[in-house]
Amino acid sequence: MTKDLLESLQVKNGAFSNVAIEGHGYITFPKLKGTLGPRMQFNGTEKIVWSLNDYLGLATNPEIHAIDADLASRYSMAFPMGSRIMSGNQDEHELLEKELASFVHKESAILFNFGYQGVFSSIDAILKRQDVVIYDDESHACIIDGVRLHNGKRMSFKHNDLVDLENKLSRAKALTEKSNGGILVISEGVFSMRGDLGKLKEIISLKPKYGFRLFIDDAHGFGVNGNNGAGTGDALGVQADIDFYFATFAKSMASTGAFLASKKHVIDYLYYNTRSQVFAKALPLITTKGAIKRLQMIKNGDHLRKKMWENTKNLRIGLKKAGLKIGEGDSPITPVYMEGSLAEARNVLVDIRENHNIFCSGVIYPVVPKGVILFRLVATKNHSTDDINETIEAFKVISDKMQEGYYL
Numbered sequence: 001m002t003k004d005l006l007e008s009l010q011v012k013n014g015a016f017s018n019v020a021i022e023g024h025g026y027i028t029f030p031k032l033k034g035t036l037g038p039r040m041q042f043n044g045t046e047k048i049v050w051s052l053n054d055y056l057g058l059a060t061n062p063e064i065h066a067i068d069a070d071l072a073s074r075y076s077m078a079f080p081m082g083s084r085i086m087s088g089n090q091d092e093h094e095l096l097e098k099e100l101a102s103f104v105h106k107e108s109a110i111l112f113n114f115g116y117q118g119v120f121s122s123i124d125a126i127l128k129r130q131d132v133v134i135y136d137d138e139s140h141a142c143i144i145d146g147v148r149l150h151n152g153k154r155m156s157f158k159h160n161d162l163v164d165l166e167n168k169l170s171r172a173k174a175l176t177e178k179s180n181g182g183i184l185v186i187s188e189g190v191f192s193m194r195g196d197l198g199k200l201k202e203i204i205s206l207k208p209k210y211g212f213r214l215f216i217d218d219a220h221g222f223g224v225n226g227n228n229g230a231g232t233g234d235a236l237g238v239q240a241d242i243d244f245y246f247a248t249f250a251k252s253m254a255s256t257g258a259f260l261a262s263k264k265h266v267i268d269y270l271y272y273n274t275r276s277q278v279f280a281k282a283l284p285l286i287t288t289k290g291a292i293k294r295l296q297m298i299k300n301g302d303h304l305r306k307k308m309w310e311n312t313k314n315l316r317i318g319l320k321k322a323g324l325k326i327g328e329g330d331s332p333i334t335p336v337y338m339e340g341s342l343a344e345a346r347n348v349l350v351d352i353r354e355n356h357n358i359f360c361s362g363v364i365y366p367v368v369p370k371g372v373i374l375f376r377l378v379a380t381k382n383h384s385t386d387d388i389n390e391t392i393e394a395f396k397v398i399s400d401k402m403q404e405g406y407y408l
């Protein structure tokens, strides 16, 4: 019997069903109000916010606001109309691409309307059926979706596990010797949940033996790591060995949009073959010109990064001193780990929000193993000493309560 398609489209049958039903509007789809930054309103009360990837504080930078307002009054969101291939291309798109490419030490770059789309669509454009793709199993959903579009062989390797990667590479080599295809390895500069860096140096050391190309999504490293914020590849001294360097404007740039940088002939190819961009409206001029200004601020932003790292360091030292188990990693993302059931995860999140006025994301299975609760704290340049100290104190209290079984 043919089923009515709509019948199966129930929240209980979909992703996040465990929290989507009870937690909608609170755990999922919460509404933070007021000025973007470390103190915002949630459910009518001020909270200390650790959930924004506004690493350098550009979201509230008055210069950025003035520029965005001026651009909006001159162009509106409309300009330009149409896809770049047809009618939407402007000098500013090309100028921004040139500046981004030069900043991340690549020959050329292509813009995307947003990061998710840019990643999945460029992976789709890069791979042919005879190619093999190997990706870190903690990759962001946009990488997984790009890989899903590949109609050839795909394999994942255990997160940052070089032994597993090498096993997969030797299988890929055998397969591609027969298929006459290439091998693409995909990882991230900074992993967005745990805040640890991809083992780029170690991955790259396997290149001569297996002859693969490397795609790095550096959404959380761009603007933050490396000289003047040129990214994680630059920080680790391996930028030249990253064949596809990707970053979004949604984090340190506090905007929307994204880019991929590579060799000129590759970008020329992607200009015509990245379907989700070829057949979509171009990035508005507000965003493009705004990104040119933001890029300048990132390049000259050592003082912003210094404050952000200081805050990250103080938060980490304080949490450790208070006995919390935190993840290590050279990024402003600090995961705090606790152990507990799904019910405990929900109860502790409510307690920290309602009684300690801390707003952070709580992550559970399947993003982390069953029984683990990960609190994700993103330090930014704008957090204050009070924000940090109050948060450390709150975590100490909830961690003690968790151990006493208070949240059962």
Ligand SMILES: Cc1ncc(COP(=O)(O)O)c(C=O)c1O
Pocket: 114, 115, 116, 117, 119, 140, 142, 188, 192, 217, 219, 220, 248, 249, 250, 256, 257, 258
């Ligand atoms: C690692 C990573 N890649 C890509 C994206 C998607 O970026 P955007 O928000 O610009 O679509 C994100 C955003 O969460 C991310 O964390």
